[in-house]
Amino acid sequence: MGAGATGYADILRAPHAARLLAGTLVGRLPNATAHIAIVLFTRAEGGSYTLAGGLAAAYGIATAIGQPLLGRAIDLRGQPRVQLPAAVVSALGMVLFAAVGLDSLLLAYAAVAVAGLFTPPLEGGLRALWPSVLGRQERVHRAYALDAVAQEILFTLGPLLITLIVSFWSAGAALLVINVIGVFGALSVVSSKPSRAWRSAPREAHWLGALRSPGLLALLGAFFFVGLALGSITVAGVAYADDHGRESIYGLLMAALGLGALIGGVFYGARQWAGAPERRLLVLIALLAVGYLPLALTPGVVPMTVLSVIAGVFLAPAIACAFIVVDRHAPRGTVTEAFSWLVTTFGVGAAAGTAAAGPAAEWGGTDWSFAVAGAGGIAALLVLMATQRVLAVPGRTTDIVSFEDEVYGQPKASSENDRNGAAEPGFSSGLEA
Template sequence: MLSTYRDCLSSPHAKYLFATNLLGRLPQGMAPLAIALYLRSQHLGFGTVGVITALYGLSMAVGGPLLGRAVDKYGQVRVLCWSAIGSGAGFLSLAWSGDGGIGVAAPSAILAGLLSPPLEPSLRALWPSVLRDRRALGAAYALDASLQEVIFMAGPLLVVLVSSLADPTAGLVVTTAAMIAGTLGFVLPEPVQAWRAEPRHPDWAGPLRSGRFRRLLVSMLFVGGSLGALNISSVVYQEHVGNAGMSGILLGVNAAGALLGGLYYGARQWRISPPRQLTLLLAGMAVCYLPMALVPPPVVAGVLVFCAGLFLSPVLACAFTIIGELAPKGTATEAFAWMITAILAGNALGSSSAGWAGQHFGLWASFLVLGIAGIASTLVFAPLLQNTAQPRAGLEAAEETGL
């Protein structure tokens, strides 16, 4: 089973690209906590801290597709380097803002998020030119999705460690250093220097002109919604059972399941098509989330969220593969960036929905949002099964109709 990953990582530059790209993406797991801890150290209220941290996340969601389109147009090196410098300037401006208040902190956070280098979509757009074998390409997507969980586990821990050894300002500085060092390292190899997108159809919509791609994005929006709902529901559940660490346990076992599920998925060769795989994976995740509405005891809840996590990374890896097939020529990086934006937007919607449901109806309703989001993601994507298997040329011709 591990031979698939050996083949993937034995390709020239593969290990180096993974390592530098993940280092540059480490701020995805570090920045929200680093920003919050720094702002609290400046005696800003929790409401203000929440608003500024949200502005950072929303700015990333807006900037991702714009920078992705720039990468498709100008290449990876120029856009990644300049955006890393701009985002780093935003972080450092925040770190040096002192007690300047929200008038200084908010623009700095927006700048840091808006110009966050699109390393994640750039790597995924790069893999087809580095890995010619389709099976190795699928393994790379799965490994990428699994290692993403490591970023979100290791990032906050690193921020806490740095802040405790020095101060919260150091957390922002280390976040900036990781992003710039990883980005500069990533752009050095020849495949990154030489990468160019295919000639694209000149229109403002880019990959969004594909009706099938838009449907996939809506499905991923609901996947993000389930993740956001789990974040809030786990806190509500923690208060329900009276265990101060329960939310962290639930989120941790979900991440562990995602890590293991992604590694297993990428190591196997599947006989069914990626669209059918994704439909089954989405349905499996929904089935695991639905029983949470019964408010099970902690052990059962842990098993359910772990099993849901087993489907999460495969869902993302499979979606990466489908995006590579659906995205119109010359729009690959922007298309991958749109997927990240959809998940971020869904995360915010899921968090707010689960919080509202929990406040007005109780814990069961907060958990029910998880299952509803999972079912919705499956129902939205399922109609693509009859169309996605068309040859690429047929797909591109069909996109002109907006179907």
């Protein structure tokens, strides 16, 4: 743990690193809390679980469509021209949703769809910037782990912030405040020197873009079901809180899930891991699936909170490992798009999970809605088991060039990536992730 903390500190001391990480997290706050905010707002307006799940699903599907499209636009045109305008339009969509409420369902669905479609791909953008800012492969790998840990801080504090705003003001106010904060986060990122200078590697023209990689497709198939599991928990947690008569329980369970992932991520990033990351990911997904299954027992609040912490422990390690796998299998010049497809599959899966968990809660009870999460975890494991042969063949190697080298045109000696580690992503010299 001491070595891991030292490694994290080394990353954050690198020029621009802390600002990029913090700005990305703040900019992602609207997306990270959107499903929770939409569900709470819909319920506060008198909508059913099914309607809440449907609106959250519409947001998730729109996000899934927008992320790779915006990611490809960033690869072609750079980050500032895409990220900030998208963040503003997305925020305006949520403002419209808060203003119209459920008076016009057509307008409500359109508003959340716009918010989702224009969600800026800040995740993919940050992972594209890490190699240019940090340079060495081992630092980039640790940054992926730090990235995953930081996400779990976001997913731990995000639900608590939403419930706090709802408690003091309203669910509508939560939608407005969170999205205004998100715009400022995106602005912080795109105004930084690395973001303004970054360009993607030259890419081979192909209409499929990043999706022409079989290994990437296999990974995305598995993470669709991880997203399904997490999306179902969003709705199942609300049903559980309603069963126990306290809205605050929902925020507690979501925070517990994020806390577990935070703990797992810190321990995972505290050491170097040998061997192929594809095999390691298989083990992590298996443990993640096992952690989701007991949630269907729906015991009392205290044991349920403990189970939620356990369920989250292997999430951040699995995500950090998936970043490396994406990096190893993404075709040249598709860095942001490839990582955005990971966000997309998560979004589609989460949308499917929220859509399935709503009717499951109404017709079968809260335990059935949590059972959707367990089924999602098992399905993700089966996909990875079936595609291990495809995943065992990484798609490429790249070179590492630092931000200073690229900006000042004095590249240092570069090194070829280790096939047992991650291929390093790219800057305009040919880096890619």
